[in-house]
Amino acid sequence: LHNDAQFQEFENVFRNAQQQQQGPQHGAGWHAEFAAFEQQHGGLNHTLQPEQIEAFERAFEDAKKVSEWESEFKTENPQGWAEEFAAQESNPVADLENKEALAKTAGLLLESVDPNSNEKFKNSSFMNFMRRLRDQEVAIEGNKLVEQTTPVAASGDWAASFNQQQDKGKGRAGDWSSEFESQQKQQDGGSTWSTEFEKRIEQHIKNREPGGMWSSEFAKQQEGSWAEEFNGVTQAIGGGDWAQQFNNARQETAQDWVQEFNTSNAAEELEQAFQQQHLQNDQNESWVDAYRKNIAHLAQDPSDKEWDALQKDWEKHEASGLGYRATDPRYQQYAFEQNNPYMVADPAKLMDLAARGNLTESILALEAAVQKDPTDAAAWHQLGLRQQENERETMAIAALLKAVEANPKELNAWLALAVSYTNENCRVDAYDSLQSWVENSDLYSGVTKSVQGGQGRSAQERHEYVTGLFLEAARTNPGENLDPDVQIALGVLFNVSEEYEKAVDCFRAALNLRPDDYMLWNKYGATLANSHNTSAAIEAYFNALNINPSYIRARYNLAIACINLGQHREAAEHLLSALSLQNAGDAARGLMVGSSTAGPQPDGGIGGMSQNVWETLKMAMYMLGRSDLAQRCETSRDLDAFRDEFDF
Amino acid sequence: MFAKHRTTGYNGYAVQWSPFFEHKLAVATASNFGLVGNGRLHILNVGAGPAGGVINTERVFDTQDGLFDVCWSEVNENQLVTASGDGSIKLWDTTLADFPIQNWHEHQREVFSVNWNLVRKDSFLSASWDNTIKLWSQNSPQSLQTFKGHSHCVYAAMWSPHSPSLFASCSGDHTVKLWDTNSPAPVQTILAHGNEVLTLDWNKYQDHTVVTGSVDHTIKVWDMRRPDRELNCLRGHEYAVRKVKCSPHSGSLVASTSYDMTMRMWDITTGDMIEIHDAHTEFVLGVDFNLYRDREIATCAWDESVHVFTPRCLM
Numbered sequence: 014l015h016n017d018a019q020f021q022e023f024e025n026v027f028r029n030a031q032q033q034q035q036g037p038q039h040g041a042g043w044h045a046e047f048a049a050f051e052q053q054h055g056g057l058n059h060t061l062q063p064e065q066i067e068a069f070e071r072a073f074e075d076a077k078k079v080s081e082w083e084s085e086f087k088t089e090n091p092q093g094w095a096e097e098f099a100a101q102e103s104n105p106v107a108d109l110e111n112k113e114a115l116a117k118t119a120g121l122l123l124e125s126v127d128p129n130s131n132e133k134f135k136n137s138s139f140m141n142f143m144r145r146l147r148d149q150e151v152a153i154e155g156n157k158l159v160e161q162t163t164p165v166a167a168s169g170d171w172a173a174s175f176n177q178q179q180d181k182g183k184g185r186a187g188d189w190s191s192e193f194e195s196q197q198k199q200q201d202g203g204s205t206w207s208t209e210f211e212k213r214i215e216q217h218i219k220n221r222e223p224g225g226m227w228s229s230e231f232a233k234q235q236e237g238s239w240a241e242e243f244n245g246v247t248q249a250i251g252g253g254d255w256a257q258q259f260n261n262a263r264q265e266t267a268q269d270w271v272q273e274f275n276t277s278n279a280a281e282e283l284e285q286a287f288q289q290q291h292l293q294n295d296q297n298e299s300w301v302d303a304y305r306k307n308i309a310h311l312a313q314d315p316s317d318k319e320w321d322a323l324q325k326d327w328e329k330h331e332a333s334g335l336g337y338r339a340t341d342p343r344y345q346q347y348a349f350e351q352n353n354p355y356m357v358a359d360p361a362k363l364m365d366l367a368a369r370g371n372l373t374e375s376i377l378a379l380e381a382a383v384q385k386d387p388t389d390a391a392a393w394h395q396l397g398l399r400q401q402e403n404e405r406e407t408m409a410i411a412a413l414l415k416a417v418e419a420n421p422k423e424l425n426a427w428l429a430l431a432v433s434y435t436n437e438n439c440r441v442d443a444y445d446s447l448q449s450w451v452e453n454s455d456l457y458s459g460v461t462k463s464v465q466g467g468q469g470r471s472a473q474e475r476h477e478y479v480t481g482l483f484l485e486a487a488r489t490n491p492g493e494n495l496d497p498d499v500q501i502a503l504g505v506l507f508n509v510s511e512e513y514e515k516a517v518d519c520f521r522a523a524l525n526l527r528p529d530d531y532m533l534w535n536k537y538g539a540t541l542a543n544s545h546n547t548s549a550a551i552e553a554y555f556n557a558l559n560i561n562p563s564y565i566r567a568r569y570n571l572a573i574a575c576i577n578l579g580q581h582r583e584a585a586e587h588l589l590s591a592l593s594l595q596n597a598g599d600a601a602r603g604l605m606v607g608s609s610t611a612g613p614q615p616d617g618g619i620g621g622m623s624q625n626v627w628e629t630l631k632m633a634m635y636m637l638g639r640s641d642l643a644q645r646c647e648t649s650r651d652l653d654a655f656r657d658e659f660d661f
Numbered sequence: 662m663f664a665k666h667r668t669t670g671y672n673g674y675a676v677q678w679s680p681f682f683e684h685k686l687a688v689a690t691a692s693n694f695g696l697v698g699n700g701r702l703h704i705l706n707v708g709a710g711p712a713g714g715v716i717n718t719e720r721v722f723d724t725q726d727g728l729f730d731v732c733w734s735e736v737n738e739n740q741l742v743t744a745s746g747d748g749s750i751k752l753w754d755t756t757l758a759d760f761p762i763q764n765w766h767e768h769q770r771e772v773f774s775v776n777w778n779l780v781r782k783d784s785f786l787s788a789s790w791d792n793t794i795k796l797w798s799q800n801s802p803q804s805l806q807t808f809k810g811h812s813h814c815v816y817a818a819m820w821s822p823h824s825p826s827l828f829a830s831c832s833g834d835h836t837v838k839l840w841d842t843n844s845p846a847p848v849q850t851i852l853a854h855g856n857e858v859l860t861l862d863w864n865k866y867q868d869h870t871v872v873t874g875s876v877d878h879t880i881k882v883w884d885m886r887r888p889d890r891e892l893n894c895l896r897g898h899e900y901a902v903r904k905v906k907c908s909p910h911s912g913s914l915v916a917s918t919s920y921d922m923t924m925r926m927w928d929i930t931t932g933d934m935i936e937i938h939d940a941h942t943e944f945v946l947g948v949d950f951n952l953y954r955d956r957e958i959a960t961c962a963w964d965e966s967v968h969v970f971t972p973r974c975l976m
Contacts, residue, residue, distance in 0.1 A: 131899075131921075133922045133942055134922075136942065137922075137942065137943055138942075138943065138964075139694055139943050139944065139963055142693075142694065153696070153697050156697060156698060157697065157698065158693055158697060158698070
């Protein structure tokens with residue numbers, strides 16, 4: 014299909030094309046104009062954006078964890094949190110620049126189109142949308158369009174100020190377009206503008222879209238090569254990789270051509286960019302495997318980021334769906350820590366040791382206890398709770414299942430299971446566990462006779478039935494006889510249905526009777542945070558930490574709440590404390606079980622949380638204007654670098 | 662016959678008639694013109710005969726990011742693949758749950774087109790703004806191959822209807838490239854237009870003929886064996902040409918859509934424009950011929966509507 018003579022011909026044609034710049038003259042001129050324009054007016058601010066992209070990505074992740082307790086519920090409205098955050102972000106300059114850039118671009122697109130010649134364009138809602146973007150009546154924030162209450166006129170921005178002199182929003186596009194006709198030699202140029210700018214708008218919006226999955230390097234390099242094209246440098250067809258293969262297959266004429274184009278920087282940039290892409294692919298592999306497993310309806314570890322993105326999709330359909338069944342084999346087996354020094358301790362003393370020790374010691378002591386006596390439901394129950402605190406949800410579930418297997422009347426193990434299942438989005442199992450709590454309760458098993466709806470199978474029906482059971486249970490113990498466990502169960506249920514005010518009341522009632530339950534304080538705080546009562550949430554988290562200063566989840570939630578209030582320095586200090594505690598915990602575990610087996614915890618654990626903490630810290634550093642420290646969060650992750658300036 | 666269906670809240674990006682069912686039409690859409698927000702895949706049923714013009718929604722699938730293209734599987738009558746603004750490609754089954762049965766995420770940028778192999782039917786292609794084309798099998802969690810050669814966004818990669826391993830791509834780098842899956846480098850490069858080439862399609866009746874559409878407003882007809890000059894250049898659109906489609910029923914009939922908000926039909930042997938469909942009120946992005954009902958065409962546009970109709974030239 015080809016031969017060398019054809020390539021020679023092609024080469025000639027191509028060189029001619031380079032020289033003549035075939036196509037509308039205006040198109041080429043526009044490229045140069047735009048590049049100049051960009052340089053004069055600050056361009057589109059690439060340097061800050063990639064970091065902000067990642068920061069926003071993490072912020073979205075964290076938004077989901079705002080409401081998390083030691084066993085997390087997913088935030089039902091991560092967008093809301095992020096929007097709040099975006100609205101309060103303490104870097105208004107960058108945000109303003111992004112909106113201006115977008116408005117400028119929209120304005121340029123409008124300028125290139127002559128609506129007068131075309132009735133349809135005059136009436137086009139897309140053109141009207143562009144106009145609104147240009148006039149900053151609407152802007153893109155995060156993943157949404159947001160009406161701007163105060164459209165900002167950028168000083169020194171000639172496009173915006175020029176447009177403001179025009180008649181805004183009255184559809185008399187003809188006025189300003191005639192001004193531009195002199196710049197437009199032919200209408201031909203217009204389409205170049207409209208399509209290229211449409212893409213440009215899209216590209217730059219995607220650049221700052223938090224959900225964007227690009228590596229920041231790639232985005233930068235892509236922009237680089239684009240800009241070079243605009244400057245009239247004709248790109249090589251293909252990057253270095255292609256040139257290599259081309260070299261191998263062809264002869265001298267081709268070689269010349271390749272060499273000529275290889276000298277362009279773009280080839281190298283593209284090569285690098287493609288390599289970046291391959292790195293990304295490798296990291297994506299394990300996610301793909303996890304995804305395929307999920308098709309068989311196995312629950313997955315929520316710390317898996319890519320999974321969470323899909324989760325959001327699916328949760329939208331959850332109204333009728335029941336989530337997943339907890340059929341993950343990891344729930345059926347508990348994986349004990351090797352080299353457990355408590356295995357040689359006196360079994361009678363283990364529960365005592367567990368109650369007195371720190372989290373690591375407690376877990377090891379309890380694991381020793383249940384290995385000695387697998388029928389010890391109380392020990393399994395405690396182990397489950399400690400694993401929840403340790404951020405290891407699947408281990409917690411495994412332990413709790415063992416507890417109820419050994420003794421179905423280990424009542425609050427069912428309650429703890431419900432909490433963990435809800436966080437793993439196994440709603441059916443959560444409802445089943447709560448129902449089991451009721452059925453095994455000596456006090457309340459009777460309510461199953463008086464509440465209707467036990468046959469319903471939809472999520473809505475199950476929810477209403479189980480809530481009904483607990484409401485009935487609460488009625489049997491009114492006023493001073495109030496049962497905190499019933500209230501906690503109701504609090505859990507109301508969180509699931511997003512009835513946060515009710516959940517707050519239930520948890521508060523339970524806390525009156527259990528003021529020392531630090532995990533309950535954390536649940537309470539998370540519910541308050543979900544209902545946007547940030548200051549009350551902070552108070553609740555502080556209560557949790559006063560009781561148990563090493564409770565990392567509460568510290569992390571506290572940091573998020575501080576960020577919500579714009580208190581970035583405090584947030585950073587809480588995050589640094591959390592990291593410091595975590596390091597101590599890891600060291601302790603390493604000492605006890607020996608470093609050869611104390612590898613990274615397979616289920617994420619505190620280690621898995623660590624990633625989120627570092628990312629949130631990085632974002633806080635940017636908010637404080639300390640990009641040097643933000644870099645450290647990425648690279649050396651050295652806590653000592655922060656000790657001079659932060660208190661932790 | 663002229664029927665309209667509103668994809669309310671969503672701007673249309675692509676349409677494809679099912680290769681298995683004469684009444685089934687898939688529509689890929691995005692909110693806010695694809696600039697921001699989510700996407701939706703619509704599966705529509707279009708009545709014929711006495712029910713002609715009746716369009717029902719069989720079901721919809723929602724996605725986190727806008728959808729730019731859709732293609733039906735050639736082996737499974739209920740399955741189809743979508744291309745998304747977040748770089749992901751999803752496989753759906755219209756008889757199964759609300760979420761995709763397979764998801765691939767390798768492209769670093771928007772995926773602008775997906776196209777199923779017509780001969781061996783065992784694989785499909787994706788084209789992305791990350792400048793690459795990828796080859797996929799629905800049974801493999803990773804792409805089978807990545808084709809790098811374009812220096813700019815790849816807007817489409819389309820399988821030849823005649824050869825199991827041959828496909829062509831078009832790009833913002835102004836070129837059209839011919840590829841063979843057995844080789845990582847393009848077999849042929851054509852400098853097709855003086856501006857970005859947004860769309861291409863193979864003629865179903867002449868093995869080597871390819872039709873391209875460009876930002877330069879023109880549609881060109883090429884013989885891939887003679888890359889130095891086009892066979893014909895069709896002018897008429899007032900703005901960039903967004904989509905070209907060769908009729909499966911005629912070797913000379915081509916439909917095209919444009920930012921001039923029209924869909925036009927052409928005879929590529931004479932170069933004449935034979936019809937203008939002017940009913941859309943925003944950019945028209947999608948067009949497809951019904952494989953079974955040879956008078957029926959569907960279009961979709963940013964005016965949130967899908968048109969199914971018989972053009973005058975086919976009556």
